[in-house]
Amino acid sequence: MKTMNYRTRRIISVVFTVGVLTSVVCVGQDVPQGVNYKKATADINVKAKDALEQALSDNNIPTTFLSEVVMCGPILWNDLKVNNESLSKETTPLTLFISIPEPIKAEGRIFQTQEQRDKFWKAVMDQFPELRKGVVRPATANEIKFYWAQIPFDIEEPLFAIETPNGVFIVNLIMKKDTAVLFWIDRVDDLRKLKK
Numbered sequence: 743m744k745t746m747n748y749r750t751r752r753i754i755s756v757v758f759t760v761g762v763l764t765s766v767v768c769v770g771q772d773v774p775q776g777v778n779y780k781k782a783t784a785d786i787n788v789k790a791k792d793a794l795e796q797a798l799s800d801n802n803i804p805t806t807f808l809s810e811v812v813m814c815g816p817i818l819w820n821d822l823k824v825n826n827e828s829l830s831k832e833t834t835p836l837t838l839f840i841s842i843p844e845p846i847k848a849e850g851r852i853f854q855t856q857e858q859r860d861k862f863w864k865a866v867m868d869q870f871p872e873l874r875k876g877v878v879r880p881a882t883a884n885e886i887k888f889y890w891a892q893i894p895f896d897i898e899e900p901l902f903a904i905e906t907p908n909g910v911f912i913v914n915l916i917m918k919k920d921t922a923v924l925f926w927i928d929r930v931d932d933l934r935k936l937k938k
Contacts (some may be wrong), residue, residue: 772883777890782917790900790915793922795878798904807924808859810916815892815928816848816936817839818866818911823851826865829836833858840891840933848892848936850928866927873911876904885912888930903930 775777782790797804814822823830829851836850853859854877867873881889881903889912890897897914900922904911914926 747923772886774887774890777886778888778896781820781898786917787900789920790917790922791796791878791902794900794902794904794905794913794915794924797924798848798873798876801862803863805856805860807862808856810923810925812853812859812862812924813926813927814851814853815889815912816850817931817933818843818927818929819850820936821929822862822865822869825869826861829858829861829865838892840936842891842933844937846933846937848933850892853898870906870908870911870929872906872908873904876906876911878902878904881912885910885930888912888933889914889926889928891933892928893926 763932793807814837834852834854836852838848838850840846840848849860853862873884879902881901885903886897886901889901898916900915900917902929904913910930912926912928912930914922915921915922916925
């Protein structure tokens with residue numbers, strides 16, 4: 743009888759622990775009302791988070807992580823374009839119409855070739871070395887709103903924030919053949935600063 747009670751308690755304990763761990767992994771972003779947001783499975787988000795953390799900590803250019811077209815949001819592009827003239831000349835402008843609530847026309851950038859993506863990644867890491875030790879976490883509702891205000895398409899996970907001592911970056915990844923690759927990155931800030 744004691745053995746049965748012990749086993750029963752043990753099974754219940756294991757089931758409870760697995761349930762709690764699963765719910766913690768599955769807890770996603772707090773999606774603001776009015777945002778079109780498609781969640782990914784916990785497995786995809788875990789793989790993507792691992793890939794992002796590995797890319798950030800890699801001292802070399804993570805070419806697999808940068809193997810598709812990469813878009814740079816307007817705040818980060820404003821940070822980078824002053825000191826990286828070659829990035830401006832060799833890449834495609836991305837015109838964004840942001841309504842917050844007054845309309846603002848802003849410029850981001852599209853990096854299409856591997857060489858462009860590699861130069862971009864190096865410029866980001868050189869200007870923001872704190873990203874290497876940043877904490878990758880789910881984006882908050884305000885960070886999701888920041889991203890949503892810039893884009894003309896629905897948000898699809900994997901979506902993360904990278905928190906550093908000097909600020910937060912928003913990163914959207916896509917899955918290509920079970921591998922996470924960078925799609926969009928921006929530094930979170932007040933979009934009204936883009937108004938000229």
